[in-house]
Amino acid sequence: MSGVTPSRSASPSRKRLTDVPFLEAIRLALSQIRAQKLKSFFTLLGVTIGVMFLIAVVAVINGMGRYMEEEFAGKLMGVNTFTLRHRPYFEMHTTDEEWRSFARRPRIYLHDVEPVVKALPPDIMWAVESRDQIPVSTKDMRPRDVEAFAVDGSFFEIRNLNVASGRLIAPHEFASGAKVVVIGQDVKKRFFPTTSALGRELRIGGVPYRIIGVMEEQGSVFGLSVDKFVVGPMNSPLARLLNRRFGVIDGIILKSSSMQGMRDGMERVRQVMRGRHKLRPAQPDNFSIETTESALTFWAKIENILVMAGIVLPALGLVVGAIVIMNIMLVAVAQRTREIGIRKSLGARRRDILSQFLVEAATLSTIGAAFGILLGIGLAALVAQISPMPASVAPWSVVTAVILGAGVGIISGMYPAARAARLDPIVALRQE
Amino acid sequence: MSPHTDTPVSHTAEREAVIRNAGLAPDEDWVIVTRNIQRDYDMGGEVVHALRGVDLAIRRNEYVAIMGPSGSGKSTLMNLIGCLDTPTAGEYWLNGMLVSDMSDDELARVRNREIGFVFQTFNLLPRATALHNVELPLVYAGVPSQERKRRATQALERVQLGDRATHRPNELSGGQRQRVAIARALVNEPAILLADEPTGNLDSGTSAEIMRVFESLATEGQTVIMVTHEADIAAHAKRIVVLRDGRISSDERRDTFAQRVALAQAAH
Ligand SMILES: Nc1ncnc2c1ncn2[C@@H]1O[C@H](COP(=O)(O)OP(=O)(O)OP(=O)(O)O)[C@@H](O)[C@H]1O
Ligand SMILES: [Mg+2]
Numbered sequence: 001m002s003g004v005t006p007s008r009s010a011s012p013s014r015k016r017l018t019d020v021p022f023l024e025a026i027r028l029a030l031s032q033i034r035a036q037k038l039k040s041f042f043t044l045l046g047v048t049i050g051v052m053f054l055i056a057v058v059a060v061i062n063g064m065g066r067y068m069e070e071e072f073a074g075k076l077m078g079v080n081t082f083t084l085r086h087r088p089y090f091e092m093h094t095t096d097e098e099w100r101s102f103a104r105r106p107r108i109y110l111h112d113v114e115p116v117v118k119a120l121p122p123d124i125m126w127a128v129e130s131r132d133q134i135p136v137s138t139k140d141m142r143p144r145d146v147e148a149f150a151v152d153g154s155f156f157e158i159r160n161l162n163v164a165s166g167r168l169i170a171p172h173e174f175a176s177g178a179k180v181v182v183i184g185q186d187v188k189k190r191f192f193p194t195t196s197a198l199g200r201e202l203r204i205g206g207v208p209y210r211i212i213g214v215m216e217e218q219g220s221v222f223g224l225s226v227d228k229f230v231v232g233p234m235n236s237p238l239a240r241l242l243n244r245r246f247g248v249i250d251g252i253i254l255k256s257s258s259m260q261g262m263r264d265g266m267e268r269v270r271q272v273m274r275g276r277h278k279l280r281p282a283q284p285d286n287f288s289i290e291t292t293e294s295a296l297t298f299w300a301k302i303e304n305i306l307v308m309a310g311i312v313l314p315a316l317g318l319v320v321g322a323i324v325i326m327n328i329m330l331v332a333v334a335q336r337t338r339e340i341g342i343r344k345s346l347g348a349r350r351r352d353i354l355s356q357f358l359v360e361a362a363t364l365s366t367i368g369a370a371f372g373i374l375l376g377i378g379l380a381a382l383v384a385q386i387s388p389m390p391a392s393v394a395p396w397s398v399v400t401a402v403i404l405g406a407g408v409g410i411i412s413g414m415y416p417a418a419r420a421a422r423l424d425p426i427v428a429l430r431q432e
Numbered sequence: 433m434s435p436h437t438d439t440p441v442s443h444t445a446e447r448e449a450v451i452r453n454a455g456l457a458p459d460e461d462w463v464i465v466t467r468n469i470q471r472d473y474d475m476g477g478e479v480v481h482a483l484r485g486v487d488l489a490i491r492r493n494e495y496v497a498i499m500g501p502s503g504s505g506k507s508t509l510m511n512l513i514g515c516l517d518t519p520t521a522g523e524y525w526l527n528g529m530l531v532s533d534m535s536d537d538e539l540a541r542v543r544n545r546e547i548g549f550v551f552q553t554f555n556l557l558p559r560a561t562a563l564h565n566v567e568l569p570l571v572y573a574g575v576p577s578q579e580r581k582r583r584a585t586q587a588l589e590r591v592q593l594g595d596r597a598t599h600r601p602n603e604l605s606g607g608q609r610q611r612v613a614i615a616r617a618l619v620n621e622p623a624i625l626l627a628d629e630p631t632g633n634l635d636s637g638t639s640a641e642i643m644r645v646f647e648s649l650a651t652e653g654q655t656v657i658m659v660t661h662e663a664d665i666a667a668h669a670k671r672i673v674v675l676r677d678g679r680i681s682s683d684e685r686r687d688t689f690a691q692r693v694a695l696a697q698a699a700h
Contacts, residue, residue, distance in 0.1 A: 024571070035559055342555050345516055346616070347544020347572040349537050425543070426516040429555065 022359075029360040036335075039328045043361075043409060044368040050318035051372025051405040052379060057310035058397035059380035063390040065303050080262045081158060081291065084108060084116065084269055085251035088288040105286045106277060107248045110234070113153075116252055119272045120265050123257050127153035128234055130242040130250040136230060137203045138191050146187055148204065150242050152234035158255045161231075166198045166213030169233055177235025182213035184227035202230065205241045262291065311400075318408045326412040333357070333416040334431075340420050341428030353421040354414075361413020362406065369405040373398055447525045456489050462525075463623055463655055464490040464513060469522030469532075471508050482508040484678035485522065490657065492623075495650035497669035498659045504675040506659045510628045513657065514549045515539050527623050544572050548617025550627035554609045556601040562588060562612045563597040569620045587615040591645055607638035614645055618654075625649065627658040631665065643668055 033040045087102035117126050130150045135143035156168050173180050188197045201208045218226045232238040256262040266289050273287050377393050384391040450467045451458050466488045473480040483505045498506050511517040524532040556565045566584040588594050591611040601609050631639035647668055650656045660666050674682040674697055
């Protein structure tokens with residue numbers, strides 16, 4: 001037969017996706033991106049904004065979460081610690097109904113302490129506390145609001161509070177209700193910036209208290225200082241400023257040496273209090289026992305909502321962006337139908353056309369995602385700078401954002417490309 | 433894959449039968465053989481019969497002009513021969529391969545390796561340089577970059593455009609653009625060179641220049657099939673096929689008298 005070329009010889013090239021080398025494809029994509037500036041701009045914008053917000057929002061939430069676990073829980077609550085209060089401290093979605101029922105609950109009294117502590121094994125440490133924001137002053141300084149604590153028991157040990165100078169409140173001072181206080185670093189710096197605070201006088205509710213100790217610096221939680229506090233004995237007049245009714249306290253703090261000890265202790269305290277409040281078996285508890293976990297559970301609830309919002313909102317943005325990108329791509333492909341016709345008439349296969357458009361969409365999306373990552377990290381850093389919220393970029397959010405962003409760009413580039421690649425060369429060539 | 437590649441023998445036999453039935457010499461090198469090839473366009477219920485059954489056989493190295501009145505189906509036939517379009521009915525063998533039932537990818541390969549197509553409107557990529565335009569068929573043939581450049585440059589030199597390699601189409605004259613298109617059509621050394629009114633958009637001086645290019649290619653042994661309206665252009669060809677209403681109305685080998693008759697018919 002005459003120089004017949006069997007079409008079987010087409011086989012070797014089938015193994016590859018396309019005969020166009022990868023770098024060639026990228027170069028072609030870049031020149032196309034430059035040529036269709038408007039399309040490229042909107043694609044970039046869509047992907048960049050989506051990726052940026054996803055990373056930034058997750059970074060802020062993540063930062064708050066890490067703070068919650070590392071700082072808040074440890075600093076303010078301590079491990080294996082639980083508290084007995086008349087109503088929960090960490091609670092979301094309190095309805096008016098619930099609020100009123102909390103208000104009707106009997107308070108916790110000083111005389112509840114002894115029966116509670118007695119029911120517990122001797123290795124358990126206890127403390128009582130009442131607290132509120134009240135103004136304190138000195139003879140020559142204007143009043144300033146601080147967190148005032150009236151406490152008894154092993155308050156300082158449970159809270160891990162150590163003195164930087166001076167000493168802690170002694171047992172006999174607790175017993176007699178001596179008018180002595182220890183103060184936090186902020187209070188010291190505020191009222192005695194240059195001199196020693198020890199032995200000096202601090203007025204609380206018009207009553208002078210002698211400063212016997214200054215505590216170590218605690219730092220801050222959510223940008224709010226936790227060093228702005230004063231602590232005095234429960235038996236001192238200070239207690240009446242925090243809870244007007246005599247004998248009423250905010251709560252009892254109990255610390256066990258082990259997790260199991262804490263769990264057992266919580267159940268015993270519950271039984272003791274049910275008995276003291278004379279609750280019948282059918283009635284629910286009218287007091288709250290909370291642990292560090294309660295605080296973390298509380299946080300986890302908020303975090304879940306925030307994370308959902310943080311992912312859903314940018315994701316929605318990406319979907320809207322995808323629709324825009326897809327429309328722009330459809331127009332772009334229509335404009336380039338003639339080019340597709342020319343390429344097909346010269347031997348481009350469907351997959352060559354398809355991969356050309358895919359590489360284009362992927363290149364664009366990758367550039368968009370890269371910008372988005374940089375801007376997202378920048379935005380997170382900015383938020384951390386100008387607001388008290390700490391932000392730390394979560395690696396998974398970067399990965400998710402890139403997958404989402406690039407995915408959106410590629411899928412929205414894929415559909416028009418798949419349509420264009422199916423055209424007969426002559427049909428494509430006829431279009432103007 | 434279409435079945436013909438699995439049973440090439442029976443199709444070859446079929447083709448030979450077609451050649452014999454058509455009264456053609458079976459020992460000649462027939463690069464194109466069509467049998468009763470048809471193309472209908474469905475225009476929303478009304479069917480346009482652009483080709484009503486064309487039997488055409490063309491030898492390797494022939495220089496064929498296709499003529500006929502407007503709407504007679506010349507472009508339709510060229511697009512079918514060039515594998516840019518698929519026939520509604522009939523068979524088409526190109527270089528011994530039954531093209532009329534090839535798959536998409538196989539057709540792409542045939543367009544790439546066997547066919548060089550020159551359009552009336554050039555169909556160059558506007559943003560690509562002359563060199564890159566000429567390189568395109570080699571890109572889809574999987575030729576490495578270095579060799580691509582070399583062969584594309586060679587093809588441009590062949591049409592006297594070696595010095596315009598880095599120019600974009602809008603920096604070239606009409607005649608130069610068409611020569612780039614010819615270089616692109618030739619770069620893969622195709623079995624056939626097809627041209628559908630290649631001088632339709634050019635002035636007469638430039639037309640003559642382009643015709644000289646085709647002429648010299650034909651002389652070098654390139655198979656050329658060209659659609660034209662102009663009798664003096666057709667006069668360059670060694671064979672003139674005239675279409676009328678979707679059918680071949682005359683098919684004459686070059687010989688002064690017969691050609692004159694064909695041209696007179698075509699002029700109608
Ligand atoms: N895409 C199409 N859709 C519908 N009808 C078509 C299409 N292409 C061609 N036709 C019809 O088919 C017939 C043949 O058209 P074709 O383009 O092959 O003619 P032609 O001989 O090339 O004419 P011209 O000399 O004007 O280029 C015409 O009647 C035309 O209207
Ligand atoms: Mg035509």
